[in-house]
Amino acid sequence: MKNSLFIRFLRKDLFLGLNSNKTRYFLSLLLFVYLSYMFTKELSIAENKASSITNFWFYFFQGIGVYNPSSGVPFVIPFTWIIIQVIIALLVLNYPSRDLFTTGVQSLIRIKKRSYWWTSKCIWNFVTIIFVYLVAFICAFIFSAFLGEISLNFSDDFFCLQKNYNGSIIVIIYLMPVLTSIAISMVQMLISILLKPIYSFVIVICYLIVSSYYCSPILIGNYSMLLRSSVFDIGKINFITAVIVDVLVIIFSAIIGLFYFNRVDIIKKG
Template sequence: MEKQIFMKSKRWNSLLKYDFVCGMWNNRYRRAVCFGVFVFLADLSVQTCNMADIDAGYLGYYTYLMQGLPEYIRTETSIFQLPVPWLIFHGYLFFLICSYPVSDLSGCGQQIMLLSEKRERWWLGKVCWCVWNIFFYYVSFNCIMLVMSRLRGNSFKNTDGLKNVLGIDAGLVNAEEFIMIWACLPVLFSIALGLVQMVLGILIKPVAAYFFTMSYLITSVYWKSPFLLGNFAMILRNRPIITDGLSSYMGMLLCAGVSGAAIFTGRLIVKKKDILEVEK
């Protein structure tokens, strides 16, 4: 029994290493471009926040990127706008992870699926790969943002500058709400939508799945609804930043629920998938 457990553990570790190495290699060119995207977004945030000659600090730069837009209210004179930095940040993340799971269904990926003995194990490996990439994406960007902030000699947090530049009074947000809105919700949203995109990519095509993802992001900007999870990833749509904002706790539960449903659905699809069709 102990030997069987050891062999299963060894096989699982090998599968994770395979996904890590092959996933990195599959996205090597996209990751190279990713660095340029990060530098562009970080510089855009710094330049925008510094236009008023106020030190918003690292927190202000990050908030500028993740704030999104207030709820769009349609009137005769209103103009629908898009939060371009927010869309670029999330759009490139989903572009980064959209194709590898499907591409691994052909070629040597089929052999890996057979060696893993269970298709569910192969699928869980892709889930871990997706989650790891999303965490790495956020950590990498924040590291670059911190470097940009320190190069300009700015502080980590300046609530007065944050309020003056962005109109967000972070001093009214307690520590728990701050962690949820600024850190947890964007990551949980990305994981939820990333897993859904991965399932759709296997069902249809990665390009169509990515088109759905971007359409979903834009729709989230247009309508404020808890069923459009992108709202929770925008700081300006959450309570207590605005009095009629969405509940952060509800957002975390919904993101967790969607992630769980995507993992379960993907498991069923992969279990019944005819992998020979992928190569045709």
């Protein structure tokens, strides 16, 4: 009975949360279509006629290599990567706090447990992130199909990379951006409940820009830039470390949020 109450509440959250993001998903679709088109153009210039789904995916989420401030080369913000992160940050921006002060009060008195509210928002967060990556995957799939190579193989020739890894690189390429986005968006959701959605957005974007400048395991934005993975000779981020840190960030954000939400007075912040 209690489980079904939670399931019904979760269903409501997914329905309202995903519906409220329709425009932002459409924006993400436009962005990935544009990026796919740009990659296709670059391929034709390089006289490559086909490219796999994974190559498209890599193109979207490659970010930039490790920046060395002492090199004298000016730092260039990785705009493509930042725009993707901005769209993801917008997707998780305000549904939880808006829900809390609109229909959320009606929901809370009906589900009777604050922990249900927070848990449901965490699941909504996961689903929201997975959806945007699904949009990216579908775009990659369609464009690679047009080019006649529907496969998950990764060919590093086009990107001029050297692999330092013998195992399957595919897992890293697909897992790291998704897992890191979930971790960052969990922190963002926590800050939006602690402070305000707009603060959480600004903090996350600043953090990501700093992540693109400094390569450090503490700055987890680095984990979602594939070029910074140590599986390539230009990268420094160890896959196992990144997965462990991401998972810990997700778990701690969920626990801190639960702890906080169970105790907080629900009064609209001025």
